[in-house]
Amino acid sequence: MIFGExxxxxxxxxxxxxxxxxTYVGxxxxGAIGFTLPAYFGSLLADPKRRQILFIGDGSFQVTAQEFSTILRHRQNPIIFVINNDGYTIERYIMGMKADYNDIASWKYSRLHxxxxxxxxxxxxxxRTQKDLKEALKKAEEAKEGILIEVHLHPEDAPKALKKFGPTVAEFNFGERGPSQEVPD
Known part of the structure; x- marks a missing residue:
């Protein structure tokens, strides 16, 4: 079961x-953020023997971070990938790369536990590198008590679909008066 924020x-x-x-859950x-961490916790409780993986951005994680504490308190064995890209990358592609709204507090996710x-x-x-990823995936395979993997990405690093989605949403929401888009390739 895979959860994608x-x-x-x-x-x-x-x-x-x-x-x-x-099964994929999104x-x-x-477009509301913060859903998947508590949903993931509920799924862990409902089916603790099933392998379940969560992919969540740093901004979304901060919205419902207390559920991570609850997951640990209930001795669940999560596999969580926190995409640490220093803020709301999706909003950067909608509202503009430099909008202050997109920046969040910098947390050390790998030490939250x-x-x-x-x-x-x-x-x-x-x-931070492909080598790091290979090592982290090996750790995930061997983990008995769960793992949180903090993946560091550049704030403008995004899938192609998101790079197309952002300007389309900005145009739909704001028309000609919307935020100027300087979208990187």
């Missing part, structure tokens, strides 16, 4: 082919 994660995952028997229809559940056995990893 609204925004960068969902736009990337929607184009992937999943193995037969996989919340794109309203230390303050949210100090006795947690969850392991963490940080990814």
């Amino acid at each position: 609204t925004g960068t994660s969902n736009h990337a995952l929607m184009s992937m082919r999943l193995p037969e028997g996989s 919340s794109q229809i309203w 230390e303050v949210m559940a100090k006795d947690s056995q969850i392991i963490t990893a940080e990814v």
